[in-house]
Amino acid sequence: MWKIYNILLLVVVLIAFKPLLCEASEDKNATKEKVLVAKFVKGFYDKKNMHEFINTGEELKSLYAERGNQDKYYRVWINEICYFADAYRIYKGLYETNEMQTKALQEKNYYGLAQSYYALGLLYGKRGNQSLALKNYKKSLSIFNKYVKNANTSEVYWQIANLYIDDSPKEADRQAKLAIRFAGNRIYDLCYGYAIECLVSLHLDDEKGFRYYYDLFVKTSKKDKTFPAASYKYYFVSIDRFFKHDYHGALSAADSIEIPEDRAEMRYLLCTKIGNPIKTLQSYKKLIEVKDSISAIVNGEDFLAMSHDADAVKIKKVQGEMKYNLYLIITLGVVFLFLFVVISFMYYGHIKHKELERMNHKNKELRKAWEKAEESDRLKEDFIRNISHEIRTPLNAIAGFSQIITSSGMNLDDDMRKEMSQRINDNSLQLTGIIDNMLELSLVESNRDTPQKEKILCSEFFNKIIIDMKPFAKDTVQLSYSSRFSDHFEIYANRVLLTKVLQKLLDNACKFTEKGNIRIFCSCNDDKTKYVITVTDSGIPIPIDKAEIIFEKFVKLNDFLPGAGIGLTSCRSLVMRMGGTVTLDTSYTDGNRFVVSIPAI
Structure with a gap:
C-alpha cells in the first residue's frame, strides 16, 4: 500500500x-x-x-x-x-x-x-x-x-484515498476528488488533494490527469509560503520522467525520496510498470526489508510498552502487599510495646530487635523483587531487539521469493527461478540455524550431567574440524592446525562437546576474518593438568573492554552480520560443562585469540 x-x-x-x-x-x-x-x-x-x-x-x-x-x-x-x-x-x-x-x-x-x-x-x-x-x-x-x-472532513478523505491507492486507484481517485471538494479555500487541504491525485494518475497511467493536477498543485502552493511543497519534489519529478519515458531518470528521482518506505514503494511501482523483472525483484526485496524494519520497530515498541505496563502492575502489587505488611507490623509493634510496658520493661529491647529484623527482611524482599523486575525488563529488550529481526528477515525473504516464483504474472527464466529457490533454501537454513542455536543454548544451560570422556587422537580430530569448517571461510583465508604434541598424541575429553566448542569459535573467526589465516594450536600447561587449545585469527581485534561482554547473551559487536549473539555464550556454557574455561587473550594484538582450557584428568 x-x-x-x-x-x-x-x-x-x-x-x-x-x-x-x-x-x-x-x-x-x-x-x-x-x-x-x-x-x-x-x-x-x-x-x-x-x-x-x-x-x-x-x-x-x-x-x-x-x-x-x-x-x-x-x-x-x-x-x-x-x-x-x-x-x-x-x-x-x-x-x-x-x-x-x-x-x-x-x-x-x-x-x-x-x-x-x-x-x-x-x-x-x-x-x-x-x-x-x-x-x-x-x-x-x-x-x-x-x-x-x-x-473539515477533507483530511479524512485524504486518508481514505491513501488507503485505496494501491489496490483500487479508481476509488482512491473518487475519494481524492471528495477531499478537494470539501477543502473549500484551505490551501493545505487543496494541495494535499492535488498531490494524492498526482499519485493516483501514476497508478492509472493517466498522464493528462497528472499534468492537470500538478499544475493546480504548483499554483495553489504558491499562495501560502508556509506549505511544505518541497517535500513532494521527487515524487513529482519521478512521475514526470516516467511519463516522458525517461525510466532511468524516474528511478533516480525515486531514490532521492526522503521517506524510506515511500522510496521503496515508488521504486517498486515504477519497476513493475516499466516491466523489468530483475529490477522489480530487487526493488521488491528492498521493499520487504523496509516494511520488515518498520514492522519490527512497531511490534517491538508495542511489546516493550505492554511489558513495561505488566511489570509496573506486578511491582505495584508487590509494593501494596509490602505496605500492608508494614502497617500490620507497626500495629503489632505498638500492641507488643504496650504489653511490654505493662508486663515488664526487660522485654522491650528484645521485641524491638525482632521487629526491626522483620522489617529489614521485608525490605530486602522488596529490593530483590524490584531488581528481578528490572532484570526481566532488560532481558526482554535484549531478546526482542536481537532475535526478532534475525527470525523475521529470513521468514520475509522466504515468503517474498515464494510469492514471486508462484506468481503467474512474473516472466522468469530458469536461472532466475533457480537463484530464487537457492535463496529460499539459504534463508531456511539460516532460520533453522538460529532456532538450533537457541535450543542448544537452552539445553546446555539446563543440563547439569557430567559429560562422558573418551580418548581423542589429536591430529585426526583437529584436522577433521579444519576440513569441515573450510567452506565457511572466505577464499582469502587459510585454516590450519598445529600442536606441540606428536601426531599420535591423545587427549582425554568429551568429543561431542569439544567439537561444538571449536566449531563455534571457528565460525565466529570466519565471520570476522576477511583475509589472512585462522589457526588451531593444541598444548598443555606447565604442570600438565590442563589441555590448552587456542583459536587465533587475523580479523579486526575485539576491544579490550569488550573481552567479557562478548560472552553475554545476545551481545553483537556488529549488528549488520547475521546471528543472534549467542554463539560465544553457548561456547562458554559448553566449556564450563567440561569443567574448563574459555577467554579472550587481550595481550594478542594481531587479531583475536580465544583460549580454551579443559582438565587433562
Missing part, C-alpha cells in the same frame, strides 16, 4: 496549529497560550524530548479546559496522538485515543468523538491494518457530517 504518513502528519499538524498560532497572536493578553503553542509545535518536530512535549500538551489542554474551548482542547490531543504515531509508539497512541474517546462520550462532545475515530484510523493505518483504518475513518466521517457543523 502506498503510504506517505510522515508528510501527511506534517500537513495535519500544520493545519491544526496554524489557527492556534494566528489566534494566539491576535490576542495580546494570550502570551501564555502563544508561548505554549510555539513550544508544542517545536517539540512535535524535533522528537528529542517526548516527556517535555507531553507536559507542554497537558498544559495547553488544561488552559483550554479552563476557558471552556473544547475544540482546541481536542485539537491539541489529536496532535499528541499524531506525534505518537509518527514515533511508532502505537500502543501509547491507542491508549490516549481510548482516553479521548471516553472523555468525549462523557461530555457528549461530537467533535472530540469524531477526532478519536480519526486517530484510530491513523494508528491502524500506521500498523498496516487497512480494514480497521478504513472502518474508523468512515465512522469519523459519519459523526462529523451528522453532528459537527462546518466540519
